[in-house]
Amino acid sequence: MSTPTLSQPALNPLAQAANDALAKDTPAVLGLLSERGKRFYFPAKGILAQGAEAKQKAHAANATVGIATENGAAMHLACVAKFYNGLAPADIYEYAPSYGRADLRAAWAKKQREETPSLGQHPTSNPVVTNALTHGLSLVGELFLDPGDIVLTSDLRWENYDLGWGTRLGAVIHAFPFFDAKLTGFNQNAFIQALAQFKGRKVVVGLNFPNNPSGYTPTKGEMGAIVNALTAAAAAGSKLVVVCDDAYYGMFFDDACERESVFGKLAQAHENLLAVKIDGATKEEFVWGLRVGFVTFGIKNGTAAAYKALEDKTAGLVRAAISNVSMPGQSIVLKALSDPDFRRQQAEKVAVLKARAAITAVECRQAAYADCWDVYPFNSGYFMCLRLKDADAETVRQRLLADHGVGAIALGATDLRIAFSCLTEAQIPGVFTAAAAVRAVRGR
Numbered sequence: 420m421s422t423p424t425l426s427q428p429a430l431n432p433l434a435q436a437a438n439d440a441l442a443k444d445t446p447a448v449l450g451l452l453s454e455r456g457k458r459f460y461f462p463a464k465g466i467l468a469q470g471a472e473a474k475q476k477a478h479a480a481n482a483t484v485g486i487a488t489e490n491g492a493a494m495h496l497a498c499v500a501k502f503y504n505g506l507a508p509a510d511i512y513e514y515a516p517s518y519g520r521a522d523l524r525a526a527w528a529k530k531q532r533e534e535t536p537s538l539g540q541h542p543t544s545n546p547v548v549t550n551a552l553t554h555g556l557s558l559v560g561e562l563f564l565d566p567g568d569i570v571l572t573s574d575l576r577w578e579n580y581d582l583g584w585g586t587r588l589g590a591v592i593h594a595f596p597f598f599d600a601k602l603t604g605f606n607q608n609a610f611i612q613a614l615a616q617f618k619g620r621k622v623v624v625g626l627n628f629p630n631n632p633s634g635y636t637p638t639k640g641e642m643g644a645i646v647n648a649l650t651a652a653a654a655a656g657s658k659l660v661v662v663c664d665d666a667y668y669g670m671f672f673d674d675a676c677e678r679e680s681v682f683g684k685l686a687q688a689h690e691n692l693l694a695v696k697i698d699g700a701t702k703e704e705f706v707w708g709l710r711v712g713f714v715t716f717g718i719k720n721g722t723a724a725a726y727k728a729l730e731d732k733t734a735g736l737v738r739a740a741i742s743n744v745s746m747p748g749q750s751i752v753l754k755a756l757s758d759p760d761f762r763r764q765q766a767e768k769v770a771v772l773k774a775r776a777a778i779t780a781v782e783c784r785q786a787a788y789a790d791c792w793d794v795y796p797f798n799s800g801y802f803m804c805l806r807l808k809d810a811d812a813e814t815v816r817q818r819l820l821a822d823h824g825v826g827a828i829a830l831g832a833t834d835l836r837i838a839f840s841c842l843t844e845a846q847i848p849g850v851f852t853a854a855a856a857v858r859a860v861r862g863r
């Protein structure tokens with residue numbers, strides 16, 4: 420009796436073609452893909468693609484897409500329609516493409532270029548629309564992380580990296596200390612040493628500026644050092660995916676911090692370094708619930724064919740899991756980007772946050788609190804963080820809630836994160852007065 424053999428299913432020809440394009444133009448990227456990433460492709464002849472073709476050409480009758488129509492538009496109910504003003508039925512009820520609305524992708528790419536002059540004429544992929552940044556980060560993990568792969572990121576980081584890349588995909592997360600011991604700025608030496616530890620290996624590096632939870636964006640000098648360190652590691656043979664999580668892009672409150680995404684320089688740094696920009700409307704445009712984000716790829720030797728292969732794999736993953744991202748969300752973000760008043764309105768809100776950050780900076784550093792905490796440097800974003808002295812952060816958090824009605828987030832043993840973004844200026848001093856509950860917790 421013959422023993423049944425288990426074999427991998429053959430690669431879909433479209434996945435093979437995408438992999439061939441990467442092998443030809445950006446071979447390091449093919450090597451960086453996870454097994455899943457290698458398998459994925461966009462079903463270019465599938466229902467969505469056939470439907471898109473028919474939308475252009477089926478003048479007599481379009482019987483392709485799984486929606487219902489009436490009077491030449493998407494069928495809809497008045498009890499839904501009454502909540503939308505200024506959007507056509509096609510902008511609300513119809514499915515968006517798995518890649519995202521083409522006009523939104525173009526508008527976002529234009530915005531990225533305007534905000535990232537160092538990109539110059541260097542080509543990048545088109546942004547692929549995601550169900551906001553969490554989904555973008557998850558897609559990057561699916562494309563590049565196999566169980567046991569290394570993620571290098573900072574000790575101060577958004578906790579969801581651990582759930583998405585570690586727990587869900589089985590990656591092993593290594594953390595470097597974000598700040599130097601004296602809390603003066605980004606810990607360049609620790610970052611360089613951490614990269615050296617994985618010399619010659621594949622590493623997914625997670626960078627997030629402005630940083631959650633600390634609210635810190637590196638200075639121009641520090642950002643230059645980060646770019647140099649990553650370029651040197653790539654030149655020494657490490658194969659890097661560098662994820663630039665730009666969730667809080669634009670919330671800069673200090674002239675010292677670098678105002679360009681580090682993606683601009685990394686996208687053209689080295690053939691062994693694939694830069695991935697994760698950004699979106701969530702925090703920048705103050706639309707947390709709309710769920711609109713983007714994934715964009717850049718690499719030194721990137722070509723249209725290689726970028727197309729990456730966009731196709733990404734859109735294929737979108738199609739497989741969620742099919743496409745909310746149409747009303749995309750339509751509203753597009754309308755906002757196209758509004759002549761968009762930048763002015765955005766700047767107005769950033770100014771409100773900047774004023775809160777300034778008050779926070781004064782209040783948290785009052786001499787009276789010197790025995791209670793150290794303040795991690797902050798200059799941007801929504802948050803700041805205290806490193807409590809001799810008191811457990813979770814105990815202090817509970818005491819703050821119970822005795823003072825003040826909510827904050829405990830992170831690890833010592834850190835307390837304060838979101839000044841959701842405090843009025845008047846509330847800020849009281850939060851730090853209450854945080855002196857550190858003394859009550861430690862009994863002195």
Ligand SMILES: Cc1ncc(COP(=O)(O)O)c(C=O)c1O
Pocket residue numbers: 550551552553554577627630631664666699701702707712
């Ligand atoms: C650093 C960072 N990245 C990503 C996200 C996810 O954002 P979204 O709501 O767009 O999924 C957050 C949200 O808190 C964040 O702080």
